[in-house]
Amino acid sequence: MVFQEHQIRDKILIEYKYTMGGQSKFFIELMNNKKILGTKCRKCKKVWLPPRINCSECYEDTDWIELPHTGTIQVSTIVWYGAAAFIQNVPYGCAFIKLDKADTAMFQGVFSENLVPSKLKKGQRVKAVFKKKENREGKMTDFFFVPEDEWERWINKPEYEGGD
Amino acid sequence: MDKVGIVGYYQVKPGLDIMMSPYEMIFEAVRGALDYADLKRKDLTTVISATNDYYDGKTISNCFKVEAGGAYMKDESKVEMDGAHAAMYGLFRILSGNHKLAMIYGISTPSCYQYESVRVLENDPTFDRPINLLNSYTSGGMQMRAYMKAFGISEEDIAKVAVYNLKNAAKNPLALPEAKKADITIDEVLKSDILSTPLRELMYPMKCDGATAMILAPERQALKITDNPVWIIGVGNVNETYYLGDRDLSVSLSMEMAAGKAYEMAGIKDPKSEIDVAEVFGHTACEDLIIAEAAGLTDKGKGISMVDRGNLNPSGGTMAGYTPCANGLTRIVEAAKQLRNEAEGHQINGAKMAIATGQVGFCAQNNVIYVLERGGN
Numbered sequence: 289m290v291f292q293e294h295q296i297r298d299k300i301l302i303e304y305k306y307t308m309g310g311q312s313k314f315f316i317e318l319m320n321n322k323k324i325l326g327t328k329c330r331k332c333k334k335v336w337l338p339p340r341i342n343c344s345e346c347y348e349d350t351d352w353i354e355l356p357h358t359g360t361i362q363v364s365t366i367v368w369y370g371a372a373a374f375i376q377n378v379p380y381g382c383a384f385i386k387l388d389k390a391d392t393a394m395f396q397g398v399f400s401e402n403l404v405p406s407k408l409k410k411g412q413r414v415k416a417v418f419k420k421k422e423n424r425e426g427k428m429t430d431f432f433f434v435p436e437d438e439w440e441r442w443i444n445k446p447e448y449e450g451g452d
Numbered sequence: 453m454d455k456v457g458i459v460g461y462y463q464v465k466p467g468l469d470i471m472m473s474p475y476e477m478i479f480e481a482v483r484g485a486l487d488y489a490d491l492k493r494k495d496l497t498t499v500i501s502a503t504n505d506y507y508d509g510k511t512i513s514n515c516f517k518v519e520a521g522g523a524y525m526k527d528e529s530k531v532e533m534d535g536a537h538a539a540m541y542g543l544f545r546i547l548s549g550n551h552k553l554a555m556i557y558g559i560s561t562p563s564c565y566q567y568e569s570v571r572v573l574e575n576d577p578t579f580d581r582p583i584n585l586l587n588s589y590t591s592g593g594m595q596m597r598a599y600m601k602a603f604g605i606s607e608e609d610i611a612k613v614a615v616y617n618l619k620n621a622a623k624n625p626l627a628l629p630e631a632k633k634a635d636i637t638i639d640e641v642l643k644s645d646i647l648s649t650p651l652r653e654l655m656y657p658m659k660c661d662g663a664t665a666m667i668l669a670p671e672r673q674a675l676k677i678t679d680n681p682v683w684i685i686g687v688g689n690v691n692e693t694y695y696l697g698d699r700d701l702s703v704s705l706s707m708e709m710a711a712g713k714a715y716e717m718a719g720i721k722d723p724k725s726e727i728d729v730a731e732v733f734g735h736t737a738c739e740d741l742i743i744a745e746a747a748g749l750t751d752k753g754k755g756i757s758m759v760d761r762g763n764l765n766p767s768g769g770t771m772a773g774y775t776p777c778a779n780g781l782t783r784i785v786e787a788a789k790q791l792r793n794e795a796e797g798h799q800i801n802g803a804k805m806a807i808a809t810g811q812v813g814f815c816a817q818n819n820v821i822y823v824l825e826r827g828g829n
């Protein structure tokens with residue numbers, strides 16, 4: 289941002305924490321056991337990912353369900369231009385991925401050795417790659433997706449590993 | 453619904469950095485709308501604004517704006533959404549029977565904060581924000597890709613919409629000067645920088661400082677103020693899930709439902725033939741089409757036909773300058789100007805019935821639509 293002499297500068301830094309209660313299970317299982325958990329509606333059986341504590345449609349309780357690490361790209365993009373908050377990531381691929389057995393899609397980074405739109409097409413099969421245990425911190429950044437045919441190569445890199 | 457009249461409005465001329473304080477801008481807009489309607493501050497019974505705490509760098513962003521907004525010692529509130537939502541709040545207050553004159557305004561000055569970065573704070577802080585990949589560019593890129601795939605639309609088609617909007621902006625005296633591009637070509641749009649595949653820079657509106665104000669009055673009061681009010685005869689509002697992964701991004705289900713409600717209220721049976729002009733708030737040139745289609749103005753995937761007909765966003769829409777918190781209100785005012793034959797340089801001849809839309813959220817999560825009818829002669 290360009291400042292002129294008469295303009296008043298300010299910067300706000302406030303610390304927050306976000307308490308997830310019972311929903312923390314998703315992040316704890318991700319960190320400790322490389323599991324991706326969704327929730328399943330007790331009534332209509334819809335499987336939600338990201339997990340919801342209630343089914344948005346039936347307004348009933350849901351139960352935890354473990355999901356496979358494989359899925360399909362629903363829609364994706366490659367980003368070539370970033371504003372200040374995310375400029376360090378450019379260029380990057382990201383997509384909505386429907387894991388097999390899930391009914392809704394989750395947003396996540398998709399990395400590829402050859403980052404071109406055709407590699408991130410709708411219908412492309414992808415598989416999760418995790419950071420090594422010592423680097424996982426119970427956040428969404430603990431994992432990402434890669435095209436299924438690149439998975440073996442990604443998990444053989446020293447900083448990453450595959451799930452079970 | 454009882455008729456509610458739009459009896460006055462004013463738009464501050466937008467700019468990339470207009471070097472005015474927000475209070476000067478609000479005063480110009482609110483005072484301008486009062487002067488237009490030949491009313492005084494004392495006539496106002498309620499003032500509703502659309503502003504945003506994060507954009508303004510202070511919480512309760514309206515508390516400082518009370519005096520400039522004409523709300524000193526009056527009934528006053530705000531919405532942290534779009535100006536079109538503030539208009540809905542004002543409409544409810546009028547319809548309650550307790551208010552005779554509502555001032556609505558929306559303002560933001562993106563020259564003073566990093567708009568794209570602040571919008572990242574709209575992300576859910578648990579699942580989406582930590583990965584730091586979801587933002588206005590990525591959501592716009594994915595939405596455009598979904599739309600193109602679903603309906604066999606090309607990048608050239610979306611570039612055509614951008615060209616149309618930017619050429620319309622050139623005819624709109626209140627468009628952002630940098631957005632007025634009378635000679636822009638499809639090729640130039642397709643050669644502009646990629647923001648997020650396949651979304652390009654010239655398909656994405658420029659953010660600008662601006663403020664828009666509008667005055668609402670109940671039917672009897674409106675007719676005392678002017679012989680030619682614009683009537684709000686229908687309104688609809690629907691919110692859908694925050695998580696974009698739950699949604700089909702090639703369409704807008706919430707706008708479709710909101711439009712259904714608004715048309716039923718207004719007695720509109722065939723929006724394709726009954727609506728003469730539409731001012732819609734799209735976040736990208738592509739989203740203009742998705743919203744127009746969801747509002748029933750064309751079949752799905754056929755929004756480009758409105759560009760050929762020329763009755764979509766004659767003002768240039770948000771591509772003529774995107775002012776956060778004011779966009780939807782500006783769309784309503786532009787539609788009202790069409791119905792009062794005041795759209796200098798971009799008038800659609802004989803427009804009698806219009807729609808205007810507003811929204812908030814990534815890929816238009818929450819949509820609001822107004823059906824407007826020309827009053828008087």
Ligand SMILES: [Zn+2]
Binds near residue numbers: 330332334343345
């Ligand atoms: Zn259910």
